[in-house]
Amino acid sequence: MIRIAVDAVGGDFFPQNPVQGAIEAVAENSELKIILVGPEDVCRKELERQGYTGDQIDVFHAPDIIAMDDAPAQAVKSKPQASIPVGLTLHAKKQCDGFVSAGNTGALLAASAFILGRLDGVIRPTISSVYPTTKGLGLMVDVGANLEVKPEMLYQFALMGEVYAREIMGIDTPRVGLLNVGEEEEKGTEVYRKAHELLKLHPRFVGNIEGRDILLGEADVYVCDGFTGNLLLKFGESIPAALQDLIQATIVRQNLPPESIKPVLGILKQALSPFDYQSVGGVPFLGVNGVSLVGHGGSSPLAIKNMIFNAARMVTHRVNDKIVSYLN
């Protein structure tokens, strides 16, 4: 039995989507126990509304709610009874095996680091994200937890990302690349040059990756500081909508019949499906002493379900044990 706590009041569509995701998850996996964390009446009403009558979902009362736009550190401090700190405290006390939320990423990161602590040997926990490429999904790490980094941190990001890519994303021998402004090892800032030196010892290090090689999937794990990673992550997320605008404008400009856009957008939508983060199901904080995943604020029930499954997989694959023994 794996017990995953789910933030029932996180994201843009609570309690509906977290609760529905939880119901769908237990329907598919009888070995799963879900603890919905949130105001008890809200959770119970929603379970009832969705007609759930089974015994795989419990509710744990957390009266407060951290809003998506609350200042993270302050929210965690001033709302200790909110679902995020309550759920993570349950986890720290071993009353569950992991916690997932589609809520305030910053608050979740701050609370995860504070309540769960770091894994042995980890300098700084990191947040990574799956990243679409023409060769399949890669992992970018860090995407915003550590805006300024040291070479040793980048090195650890690589190792932690590699374990996650292998154990959870199913990439047998993940290639590790260091984002940089040129291929040559002397390129980049001093931090990146030193990180390159450290990574050269890594058997699956494929060297520096330039901006033009990211989408082409020249690596599986893209290592960078959180400032760069955050900009690249959000930039990538914006591509489908931007393209749709550009195509729409082209069709108007060229005076093409409006119905001619349909097949184009249809194929484009298919082609861009890897950019649809909804189905991916959350990304992990790596390096914390526990299992803590965060999903997009707009997470669908499917995304919540997949995030729950990813959390469960992190438990069964003992990802944290593997990270600790890899780092030390």
Added chain:
Amino acid sequence: MIRIAVDAVGGDFFPQNPVQGAIEAVAENSELKIILVGPEDVCRKELERQGYTGDQIDVFHAPDIIAMDDAPAQAVKSKPQASIPVGLTLHAKKQCDGFVSAGNTGALLAASAFILGRLDGVIRPTISSVYPTTKGLGLMVDVGANLEVKPEMLYQFALMGEVYAREIMGIDTPRVGLLNVGEEEEKGTEVYRKAHELLKLHPRFVGNIEGRDILLGEADVYVCDGFTGNLLLKFGESIPAALQDLIQATIVRQNLPPESIKPVLGILKQALSPFDYQSVGGVPFLGVNGVSLVGHGGSSPLAIKNMIFNAARMVTHRVNDKIVSYLN
């Protein structure tokens, strides 16, 4: 009469493309004088081969060639007779009004800063690049000259970029945005927070721009450090090819008739035309005491011609005078 020196042996297709671009430029503008800089016999032979017999193009002998993959600083030092240092020295001696090259960007940057020097009050010269958005072309600055920056440098990048956007790109009142990991002014590293403070005094500062807002054209001038800018620039350049791969794969996967791809790619090519940097015609080093532009290594004759026109426009619009009076 405006005199622009053109690197005849820069880029992937020399001497053909630089010479053809020069010929096309003078054909369109009788007020233009071009000085082809490169090995004299190479230049004269190519002019002859292309049948040029006019008097708007001169040749200035520079026997050496800096290769695209030469280490920049070393190349400039060890090959003082190469087209790049020779052309820039001509410019420094006022024997021409500007210099353009599709050659080694790093060498051109190093030589421009060294030979031309800085404009009064400029902390560090910068390299900017036009950047496609759904609302038209923007300018990103810096895209690789200064990997590490100070707040005051970012502030100056904004002002210099604004002048270029207005005078050369024809954007009447350019909106200035600071790339960052969040909209709130307290977001980002200390350098970015302080830059935000400085930029708040700027009348057309629209605040922090997140990765997802770049393609949407939420600003006209995107200010960032050269590490981030270089990755975002090259990432953007890779989008068309990556999309073509993804669409091709979709058509194979869905077993669609091969001919169904043609209209899709046709519309997509039109839609992505802003990403085709070929026609843009080079980007400027801003902050150097002169006019120095660099083009993509693969620059077509059209791109070279447009780069020559941009250099000429920088002269007639007195861009550098305007930068100096703006900064001081």
